[in-house]
Amino acid sequence: MIVTSALRHAAAGSAAMLLVLSTPLAARAAAPPRVPVSAPASAPAAGTEPAPPARVSVDPARLHRSGTQVQPLPGAPAVPSLSALSWLVADADTGEVLAARAAHRKLPPASTLKTLFALTVLPRHRASERHTVADEELMGMGEGSSLVGVKEGYTYRVSDLWNGVFLSSGNDAVHVLAAMSGGWESMARQMQEKARSLGAMDTHVVSPDGYDAPGQVSSAYDLAVFGRAGVRDPEFVHYSSTAYADFPAGTWSYGIANTNRLLTGADGVGRYPGLLGVKNGYTTNAGNTLVVAARQGGRTLVATVMNPQSGGGFAVYEEARSLLDWGFAASGKVRPVGSLLPPKAPERAPSDTRAVSARGAGAPPAAPSAVAATAAGDEGPSVGLPLSLVGAACGAAVALWAWRRRLPRRKP
Numbered sequence: 427m428i429v430t431s432a433l434r435h436a437a438a439g440s441a442a443m444l445l446v447l448s449t450p451l452a453a454r455a456a457a458p459p460r461v462p463v464s465a466p467a468s469a470p471a472a473g474t475e476p477a478p479p480a481r482v483s484v485d486p487a488r489l490h491r492s493g494t495q496v497q498p499l500p501g502a503p504a505v506p507s508l509s510a511l512s513w514l515v516a517d518a519d520t521g522e523v524l525a526a527r528a529a530h531r532k533l534p535p536a537s538t539l540k541t542l543f544a545l546t547v548l549p550r551h552r553a554s555e556r557h558t559v560a561d562e563e564l565m566g567m568g569e570g571s572s573l574v575g576v577k578e579g580y581t582y583r584v585s586d587l588w589n590g591v592f593l594s595s596g597n598d599a600v601h602v603l604a605a606m607s608g609g610w611e612s613m614a615r616q617m618q619e620k621a622r623s624l625g626a627m628d629t630h631v632v633s634p635d636g637y638d639a640p641g642q643v644s645s646a647y648d649l650a651v652f653g654r655a656g657v658r659d660p661e662f663v664h665y666s667s668t669a670y671a672d673f674p675a676g677t678w679s680y681g682i683a684n685t686n687r688l689l690t691g692a693d694g695v696g697r698y699p700g701l702l703g704v705k706n707g708y709t710t711n712a713g714n715t716l717v718v719a720a721r722q723g724g725r726t727l728v729a730t731v732m733n734p735q736s737g738g739g740f741a742v743y744e745e746a747r748s749l750l751d752w753g754f755a756a757s758g759k760v761r762p763v764g765s766l767l768p769p770k771a772p773e774r775a776p777s778d779t780r781a782v783s784a785r786g787a788g789a790p791p792a793a794p795s796a797v798a799a800t801a802a803g804d805e806g807p808s809v810g811l812p813l814s815l816v817g818a819a820c821g822a823a824v825a826l827w828a829w830r831r832r833l834p835r836r837k838p
């Protein structure tokens with residue numbers, strides 16, 4: 427009888443406790459979800475302009491089509507007629523391609539490939555760093571290579587070597603800088619990786635100096651990508667826009683001039699206002715190639731011209747000039763036909779925000795039990811707590827029964 431009474435009291439007490447503890451959980455489930463309160467948005471001030479519309483997406487497939495690609499708006503100037511096998515003009519700030527022809531046609535780039543070489547190697551060495559040239563660093567240069575006059579045994583500053591690359595298109599300076607940065611074959615791989623990281627998929631690097639080699643190609647699109655990346659780097663622009671410099675030769679030095687005629691005005695080619703330079707090139711196989719950039723009125727344009735088919739050896743400069751002139755005149759009067767920006771990486775699925783908020787940014791991942799406990803805590807009191815109390819009450823009743831059995835019985 428005593429045991430039965432104890433069990434009955436324990437069960438009743440546990441049921442009452444379960445009812446009390448479960449009430450907030452039920453009430454919370456029935457209540458509407460709480461909405462965080464935020465300060466009311468202030469009304470736009472009178473006379474302010476609305477936010478500009480989102481940037482219009484462009485179809486990258488247009489740049490793979492044949493013929494001239496342009497989307498003029500009313501009042502747009504006519505696109506110039508060029509003889510180049512491939513060309514492109516783009517806004518260097520936004521990356522929007524304003525017009526192009528055969529933009530992804532794969533052609534030998536000649537020394538315009540040195541733009542990619544510079545993007546790859548410039549961050550590796552300080553301009554003031556000095557290097558003494560070893561004989562083997564000048565081996566393997568192609569016949570007829572353009573040279574600045576680097577000599578074995580001489581010590582040069584890195585800035586001198588870069589002047590040799592940009593002004594004289596010196597393959598000897600390229601060979602030395604490549605030797606300082608991992609070697610010739612390694613440099614070709616590094617340049618290839620850099621091209622892919624920028625979204626330039628047409629370029630195949632065999633000879634880092636741009637000298638003709640079987641399978642070495644690029645495109646007007648890729649060269650414009652390299653030119654755009656270059657003009658966003660002040661150190662790159664410093665070298666690419668330098669018209670004249672002194673090159674050391676032991677105890678004396680001699681002057682060198684940039685071979686980009688739009689920069690120097692040499693050979694009767696007029697200088698282009700606001701020119702940031704970049705790089706020109708020529709081989710028998712590639713013909714004349716050129717990447718240029720210019721800044722006027724707060725806008726920066728980049729243009730690429732590959733292998734003009736008429737007009738002589740200086741036609742590449744005049745065709746580039748006409749593209750820059752057109753691009754500045756067409757500001758706001760054309761819709762973009764492509765973009766020089768690399769494609770966006772696919773978005774990753776969001777992680778469990780509750781687990782992230784429980785750990786905090788930068789904290790090590792919590793153990794599964796900790797995450798589970800956090801998730802349970804977000805939902806209110808756990809049902810496991812009342813059940814454990816019921817078990818404890820029943821255990822107490824059994825213990826009471828066992829204790830009473832050990833008590834000596836009184837005789838009647």
